[in-house]
Amino acid sequence: MRIRILWPGRTKTAAVRALEDFYLKRLAGLLPCEIVVTEASRGLDEKETEKILEIEARGLEKRLKDDYIVCLSDKGREMNSEDFGRFIEKRAVSGTKSLAFVVGGFLGLAPRILDRADLRMSLSKMTLSHELCRAVLLEQIYRGASLMKGRSYAK
Amino acid sequence: MRIRILWPGRTKTAAVRALEDFYLKRLAGLLPCEIVVTEASRGLDEKETEKILEIEARGLEKRLKDDYIVCLSDKGREMNSEDFGRFIEKRAVSGTKSLAFVVGGFLGLAPRILDRADLRMSLSKMTLSHELCRAVLLEQIYRGASLMKGRSYAK
Numbered sequence: 001m002r003i004r005i006l007w008p009g010r011t012k013t014a015a016v017r018a019l020e021d022f023y024l025k026r027l028a029g030l031l032p033c034e035i036v037v038t039e040a041s042r043g044l045d046e047k048e049t050e051k052i053l054e055i056e057a058r059g060l061e062k063r064l065k066d067d068y069i070v071c072l073s074d075k076g077r078e079m080n081s082e083d084f085g086r087f088i089e090k091r092a093v094s095g096t097k098s099l100a101f102v103v104g105g106f107l108g109l110a111p112r113i114l115d116r117a118d119l120r121m122s123l124s125k126m127t128l129s130h131e132l133c134r135a136v137l138l139e140q141i142y143r144g145a146s147l148m149k150g151r152s153y154a155k
Numbered sequence: 156m157r158i159r160i161l162w163p164g165r166t167k168t169a170a171v172r173a174l175e176d177f178y179l180k181r182l183a184g185l186l187p188c189e190i191v192v193t194e195a196s197r198g199l200d201e202k203e204t205e206k207i208l209e210i211e212a213r214g215l216e217k218r219l220k221d222d223y224i225v226c227l228s229d230k231g232r233e234m235n236s237e238d239f240g241r242f243i244e245k246r247a248v249s250g251t252k253s254l255a256f257v258v259g260g261f262l263g264l265a266p267r268i269l270d271r272a273d274l275r276m277s278l279s280k281m282t283l284s285h286e287l288c289r290a291v292l293l294e295q296i297y298r299g300a301s302l303m304k305g306r307s308y309a310k
Contacts, residue, residue, distance in 0.1 A: 015177045018170035019290075081282040124279035124291075127236040132294055135174075136279075139287055 001092045003033040003141065006063055007103040007134060008056040009040025016131045023138035031088075031145035033138070036063050040105060049107055057110035060102060067100035069117045071109055072133055076120035084121075085144030092148075101137060106130050156247045158188045158296065161218055162258040162289060163211040164195025171286045178293035186243075186300035188293070191218050195260060204262055212265035215257060222255035224272045226264055227288055231275030240299030242274075247303075256292060261285050 011017045020035070027033050039059030041052040068091055079087065091099050102113065106129075114120060123136050166172045175190070182188050194214030196207040223246055234242065246254050257268060261284075269275060278291050 013174075013177060015170060015173035018173055019168075022168060022170045078280045080280045084281065123281060125233045125235045126239065126278060126291075126295055127298065128291065129294060129298075132291065136281075136283065136287065136291070139284060140281055143282065143284075 001096050001099055003031060003088075003099050003101070004036055004063075004067065005033055005101045005103065005134075005137065005141075006036045006038055006060055007130075008038045008059055008105045010037055011131050011134060013131050016135050019135040020138055023135070023142045027138070027142050027145060030149055031141070033141060038063055046107075052105070052107055053110040056105055057113050060109075060113055064100060064102070064116070065098070067098040068096045069100050069102060070119045070121055071102045071114050071117035072104065072123065072137065073109065073114060073117075073120040074122055074127060076122040078122050078125070081140060081143050082147065084140055085147035087119075088141070088144045089148050101141075103133050103137060104130060156251050156254055158186060158243075158254050158256070159191050159218075159222065160188055160256045160258065160289075160292065160296075161191045161193055161215055162285075163193045163214055163260045165192055166286050166289060168286050171290050174290040175293055178290070178297045182293070182297050182300060185304055186296070188296060193218055201262075207260070207262055208265040211260055212268050215264075215268055219255060219257075219271070220253070222253040223251045224255050224257060225274045225276055226257045226269050226272035227259065227278065227292065228264065228269060228272075228275040229277055229282060231277040233277050233280070236295060236298050237302065239276075239295055240302035243296070243299045244303050256296075258288050258292060259285060 011020060024033060024035070039055060041055040044052050088099070102109065123133060123140070128136060166175060179188060179190070194210060196210040199207055257264065278288060283291060
């Protein structure tokens, strides 16, 4: 199984980018993840929500194929880390070829992207900035992958 | 009201430290926070949980005075960001002089520190690394402070 993580636009905050790299490097030996940066809107006023979400949705759609899709959403299901680790493991053993996590931009995701999700999940009851979400998601995938590895070692 | 954030030992992961600085700089103009790095155990095996927690507890006790104490704990109360912002605002207007957030080390906090808490809170159902918790807590305080500022602007 390959894991792809899609988000519109490059992460702007240098410290968050550094943290993403930190987890990606650690993941490389366990469960390689590919980051797919999709099209972000440019030069639009923040109030033009629909236009921005539309541009981002089209960018995401170009890169989503036959994946099992997990969208991050504040209205999604909250899991603890063990359940999340088990979820990834279950996808891996049940023949999912590509598991795609989709993290929206600062306005979230267009309804039609959310509708396409096989699972909507929330990282916290708290609202995290969309950039911080990227780093926290990577930490959770790393934690899940470590649990999987630990379990297979123990067997 | 002043806000102090206490944790044992310097943050080791450079990218997390950079992210802490990022939020601390933004907070400086809104609601200044002081980070208090307390004593961390050294040279002890990870299995010596009680000894490590005892050393860290003593370090924290030296720096906790007459504060309103919030301990981060995975069994604590989950709040959304608005409730958290309102909580900070309420402490500020109700005369709390010092609001102290306590974040444990990789083994968490000793029971007697948790017992001293006026509030135990959890950032997420997911287990975040104790270092990542530091950055997420700062982001939430920044978010809360921005909400407070936004409200007072609107008045």
